[in-house]
Amino acid sequence: MAGLAFDIRPSASPTPEAERTAKLKDPGFGRVFTDHMSIVRYNQAKGWHDARVEARANFPLDPALAVLHYAQEIFEGLKAYKRADGGVNLFRPDANARRFHNSADRMAMAPLPEAVFIEAVEQLVRIDRAWIPGGEGSLYLRPFMIASEVFLGVKPSAEYIFAVIASPVGSYFKGGPAPVSIWVSENYTRAAIGGTGAVKCGGNYAASLRAQAEAIEHGCDQVVFLDALERKYVEELGGMNVFFVFEDGSLSTPPLGTILPGITRDSIIALARDAGTIVREEPYSIDQWRADAKSGKLREAFACGTAAVISPIGKVCSASGDVLINGGEAGPVAMGLRKQLVDIQYGRAPDPHNWIRKVF
Numbered sequence: 001m002a003g004l005a006f007d008i009r010p011s012a013s014p015t016p017e018a019e020r021t022a023k024l025k026d027p028g029f030g031r032v033f034t035d036h037m038s039i040v041r042y043n044q045a046k047g048w049h050d051a052r053v054e055a056r057a058n059f060p061l062d063p064a065l066a067v068l069h070y071a072q073e074i075f076e077g078l079k080a081y082k083r084a085d086g087g088v089n090l091f092r093p094d095a096n097a098r099r100f101h102n103s104a105d106r107m108a109m110a111p112l113p114e115a116v117f118i119e120a121v122e123q124l125v126r127i128d129r130a131w132i133p134g135g136e137g138s139l140y141l142r143p144f145m146i147a148s149e150v151f152l153g154v155k156p157s158a159e160y161i162f163a164v165i166a167s168p169v170g171s172y173f174k175g176g177p178a179p180v181s182i183w184v185s186e187n188y189t190r191a192a193i194g195g196t197g198a199v200k201c202g203g204n205y206a207a208s209l210r211a212q213a214e215a216i217e218h219g220c221d222q223v224v225f226l227d228a229l230e231r232k233y234v235e236e237l238g239g240m241n242v243f244f245v246f247e248d249g250s251l252s253t254p255p256l257g258t259i260l261p262g263i264t265r266d267s268i269i270a271l272a273r274d275a276g277t278i279v280r281e282e283p284y285s286i287d288q289w290r291a292d293a294k295s296g297k298l299r300e301a302f303a304c305g306t307a308a309v310i311s312p313i314g315k316v317c318s319a320s321g322d323v324l325i326n327g328g329e330a331g332p333v334a335m336g337l338r339k340q341l342v343d344i345q346y347g348r349a350p351d352p353h354n355w356i357r358k359v360f
């Protein structure tokens, strides 16, 4: 493991059991945190060093810390799932580790060995195992890296902090996935060719918030972005990829390039193809989407990502009017794929692609 052993230092004051149990009852998303964090430091002299699992605590932040000024920051998102036999599964952590490595490369950050990424995640899951909710809940894991050199010059930082924090989350949807309405962003784009659209960096999210606010102002749940060049082809939502289901049973999804290469997206493509479904990775225009929804050629549309797994899209809204998809209801293809994926994640179904990594 690149010669990097984690020093495990359990918290001296962990959350009392009664308080933890109360917090796990209805954790929501991203507001409750576990007792520990994994942390590894980098500088040019030592490389990656000082790997620890320790009590979750504030970082000391010098006001000149590079990340605060030039946004050299990347992150990942994955989950630990409790199986019925009490064991714990991670879903494709190797894919997150690889993507993190690619993100670091694009942002001129120090590449983190994939084995160190996985070890940091697994050690945190081990020490905070009691925080993994049962039922349809899970432990959301957030690995991230920040530029930590104290310097205002514009250049890649010479120092980095990699850390993993964990947050128990409830079932994303209570009482089954509710279809979302999405607003077509005509004023803003999220990614241009040669930019950072395919990278999981905080800056992409900062740039998407104004468009997301516009979606909310128009009574929609989420924003969908179009390509930056022609302002015509559907790219993705603020933090989820998108799929279309046609009357002939085939699926399509926008091709990789300027979109984030979602692990959920990749898994859905694999599961659909396993079942003999034709999946096309090809550009799909917003005008075609509207026309196909009206003609009935388009049966369903859904968004996908680690947090929500699959969200059916019930309505597409824009300045030129609203179009319902599948009568505004969740469709059978989206719901079927969702169940298939979730059953693999919780260890209730066979895992033909070796996606599961058992921590316990």
Ligand SMILES: *Cc1c(COP(=O)(O)O)cnc(C)c1O
Pocket (backbone or CB within 6 Å): 077, 200, 236, 237, 238, 239, 240, 241, 260, 261, 262, 263, 264, 265, 304, 305, 306, 307
């Ligand atoms: C993380 C993310 C996704 C979904 O990726 P998963 O690996 O499936 O969680 C999609 N789009 C954007 C912009 C993202 O940041």
